[in-house]
């Protein structure tokens with residue numbers, strides 16, 4: 001496998017796939033918040049966080065939930081289709097949420113700093129150098145002592161090990177070209193060295209993608225960190 005060529009093509013191919021997916025299926029995971037949003041909202045409230053960034057918000061299901069829980073919410077995603085759906089949804093419900101097409105790898109949207117960053121199932125899409133970049137960007141947009149809440153697939157997920165291992169714990173799967181998946185493990189958390197770890201814990205849940213797959217279980221790792229000064 002020519003990895004140089006692969007990584008040249010991967011970002012644009014992956015984006016194309018994601019845009020088509022939102023165009024075709026709309027609310028891919030339904031209109032309920034993701035499985036870890038409730039836990040995150042409780043934690044953010046306990047820690048007095050008010051101003052939340054959802055990094056990789058898709059069509060906004062977590063943003064809508066955090067807004068309903070009383071937080072000031074900003075959502076960013078690379079997908080124009082995702083942000084279009086998110087804006088339409090929040091306008092329909094008359095909610096004040098700021099949505100931007102922006103990359104978690106190079107954040108350009110205007111802001112005054114966040115008390116917390118939430119990100120669910122975004123990190124796994126990136127190779128090591130980009131995961132480091134994403135964490136540096138999250139670190140930069142957080143206020144002093146800000147909280148990172150990240151949930152994503154772990155090495156205990158059923159899909160771990162399927163396909164070609166293109167980087168440590170990252171697989172290119174034959175049925176999803178250019179959609180590699182990185183699986184989190186307690187042993188490899190170097191990307192988070194800008195954060196003091198407050199909690200690292202496993203979590204599992206059932207999910208289905210209407211029109212795409214039947215119900216299946218996912219195994220995640222939840223990471224809660226506090227910005228190091």
Ligand SMILES: C[S@@+](CC[C@H](N)C(=O)[O-])C[C@H]1O[C@@H](n2cnc3c(N)ncnc32)[C@H](O)[C@@H]1O
Nearest residue numbers: 018034056057058077078079103104120121122
């Ligand atoms: C599996 S979806 C999760 C979306 C959302 N967190 C949820 O649970 O509904 C992954 C999202 O990451 C977004 N994404 C991929 N690369 C990105 C980047 N560089 N910056 C921001 N978002 C990105 C995709 O467009 C997609 O919406």
